[in-house]
Amino acid sequence: MLNGEHGEIIERMMRLLVRLADIYNADKMIPIGSAQIAGVSYKSIGDPGLEFLEDMAGKGAKVRVLSYLNPAGMDMMQWRALGFSEDFAKKQIRIMDAFQKMGIVVSATCTPYLAGNLPRYREHIAWSESSAVSFANSVIGARTNREGGPSALAAAICGITPNYGLHLDENREPNVLVNVEAKLEYQSDYGALGYTVGKLVKNKIPFFRGIPDNVDTDQLKSLGAAMAASGAVALYHVENVTPDADKVNKNGLEKITITDEDLKETYEKLNTGEDPDIIIIGCPHASIREIRRIADKLQGKKVRKPLWICTSRVIRDLAEKIGLLDVIEKAGANIVADTCMVVAPIEKMGYKTTAVNSGKAANYLPGFCKQNVVFQNIDELVRRAMQ
Amino acid sequence: MKLKGRKISGGKARGIALVSRKSLSFLGGVDPETGVIKDTESDIKGESIRGKILVFPRGKGSTVGSYVIYQLKKNGVAPAAIVVEEAETIVATGAIIAGIPMVDKVDIGKIKTGQFVEVDADKGEINVEE
Numbered sequence A: 001m002l003n004g005e006h007g008e009i010i011e012r013m014m015r016l017l018v019r020l021a022d023i024y025n026a027d028k029m030i031p032i033g034s035a036q037i038a039g040v041s042y043k044s045i046g047d048p049g050l051e052f053l054e055d056m057a058g059k060g061a062k063v064r065v066l067s068y069l070n071p072a073g074m075d076m077m078q079w080r081a082l083g084f085s086e087d088f089a090k091k092q093i094r095i096m097d098a099f100q101k102m103g104i105v106v107s108a109t110c111t112p113y114l115a116g117n118l119p120r121y122r123e124h125i126a127w128s129e130s131s132a133v134s135f136a137n138s139v140i141g142a143r144t145n146r147e148g149g150p151s152a153l154a155a156a157i158c159g160i161t162p163n164y165g166l167h168l169d170e171n172r173e174p175n176v177l178v179n180v181e182a183k184l185e186y187q188s189d190y191g192a193l194g195y196t197v198g199k200l201v202k203n204k205i206p207f208f209r210g211i212p213d214n215v216d217t218d219q220l221k222s223l224g225a226a227m228a229a230s231g232a233v234a235l236y237h238v239e240n241v242t243p244d245a246d247k248v249n250k251n252g253l254e255k256i257t258i259t260d261e262d263l264k265e266t267y268e269k270l271n272t273g274e275d276p277d278i279i280i281i282g283c284p285h286a287s288i289r290e291i292r293r294i295a296d297k298l299q300g301k302k303v304r305k306p307l308w309i310c311t312s313r314v315i316r317d318l319a320e321k322i323g324l325l326d327v328i329e330k331a332g333a334n335i336v337a338d339t340c341m342v343v344a345p346i347e348k349m350g351y352k353t354t355a356v357n358s359g360k361a362a363n364y365l366p367g368f369c370k371q372n373v374v375f376q377n378i379d380e381l382v383r384r385a386m387q
Numbered sequence B: 001m002k003l004k005g006r007k008i009s010g011g012k013a014r015g016i017a018l019v020s021r022k023s024l025s026f027l028g029g030v031d032p033e034t035g036v037i038k039d040t041e042s043d044i045k046g047e048s049i050r051g052k053i054l055v056f057p058r059g060k061g062s063t064v065g066s067y068v069i070y071q072l073k074k075n076g077v078a079p080a081a082i083v084v085e086e087a088e089t090i091v092a093t094g095a096i097i098a099g100i101p102m103v104d105k106v107d108i109g110k111i112k113t114g115q116f117v118e119v120d121a122d123k124g125e126i127n128v129e130e
Helices: A008-023 A042-058 A086-101 A130-140 A149-158 A187-201 A217-230 A260-270 A288-298 A313-321 A324-330 A359-369 A378-386 B065-074 B089-098
Strands: A029-031 A034-037 A066-069 A160-162 A176-180 A206-209 A254-258 A278-281 A307-311 A334-337 A353-356 A372-375 B002-004 B006-009 B012-019 B053-056 B081-084 B102-104 B116-120 B125-128
Touching: A008 A149, A008 A160, A008 B006, A008 B089, A034 A149, A042 A086, A042 A149, A042 B065, A130 A217, A149 A160, A149 B065, A149 B089, A176 A187, A187 A217, A187 A254, A187 A260, A187 A359, A187 A372, A217 A359, A260 A359, A260 A372, A278 A378, A288 A307, A288 A313, A288 A324, A288 A378, A307 A313, A313 A324, A313 A334, A324 A334, A353 A359, A353 A378, A359 A372, B006 B089, B053 B116, B065 B089, B081 B089, B081 B116, B089 B102
Parallel strands: A034 A066, A176 A206, A176 A254, A278 A307, A278 A353, A307 A334, A353 A372, B012 B053, B053 B081, B081 B102
Antiparallel strands: A029 A160, B002 B125, B006 B102, B012 B116, B116 B125
16 A cells, blocks of 8 residues: 555555554554544634645545544534524535545534444444544443544545554553542533543543443433543543443552532533523534433423534434424524534624533633533523523 | 654655744644744744744644645645654644655754755654754
8 A cells, every 4th residue: 555556645644644653653553443534624624624635535535434524613404594604614515525525424423423333342443533532432342542633534545543542452441540429410410520530630541430320321422522621531431331341450540539519610610601692502412312301391482592402414314303303493492413512613603602511512612612601401501591 | 963863754855944942833823825933932933934944842732733734735835844853643644644754753952943954754864064
């Protein structure tokens, strides 16, 4: 492959993987089962990224494995109705066209595992989006490093990735024990827990004790997303819950304890706004279970402020099919697909204060979108939407 | 004076050194149209990197920086070569996708702005005219 018999682009992508392998002391390349590529929103990659992707597509680059995308900067179908600008939309559409030309499934979501790209236990993959990486490593037990946009694209095109970091079992052992004494009820509590722990452990691998055995995948995705955002946690273990938790070594680890008081402090810290202009749920992208819960709360009511539920196109279509979209739209709210509050240019759409139930969104909104944040549980958000 | 480093992106180049002692962010830090440094925290603010042997300790900032390096090359305002102390993913990726020769693990304290420098990235060698 390195000699260029597959063309200039593949040669350059292969060279990138080989150099990264050198930089990180990888012993070999390993085949991957799937890819998930970051750097999709025009807001994030701008003209530099757009030009690169169009050049790649124009030179005939094609992916070899099932490849999905990160959220885009807008809902690809209803961008106009939601108030996205024409200029932004044109550029975003060109980006998606370039990806599609390369054979990528242009499903733009941070929850590919809910939208048709589901790895198996111990499968090597090359994913980018930090919450998806955390979920795949921790909850599914697949193996991936946190890839950058170009390296994930290179892996998708070549079908391989350098064997280092979290691809190796010895690097997947926990190095900090987290005793959870705090009460966890709402999904936002898991976000607050994740934010708190991420700040404390940075890029370590936490082993959680005290998370209820009946925790669901929505709560775990909130936990992992917030930890990856406030720290750089790409893998965690939960006693009696995650697949590698029984096997790993729990002895002699540094210990931290998280109490109700800690979560209360995090809620206070993340609340920088008072009166939201918009309420956005679905960071990471909402599952059909979350959408059903919200639809139940909105049934027969009317919101007085914009309320977006962000999700993947696949889940939005399902919500429409089973009547949930209708309930939500009748209440005056929207299901927004392909994008989210972090990668959409909401600061340019007149919004100054955003209410969320996501620890990850609360972490990023002040910096990426210049927003004041209201961080609350879902019942409180729905109540505020009615005000 | 010969300095030894490690090849990150292959090729050979020669030119005048532009040396920064600070980490460099390409996204927001370099104008992709002109190749002029606009990072207000940079000690080489206002300088053009076009055709230079760009020397700095390491990259920082957004991963979109890789694409900015690619764009600099396309616009004909890229550095002739990049020499760093430590290659991190952002700049390494940018140099490779743009096809700009790059060497790391170099004692950059020995290079000064204005010196004539030859870079043989394939061999990981740098020749600094004294």
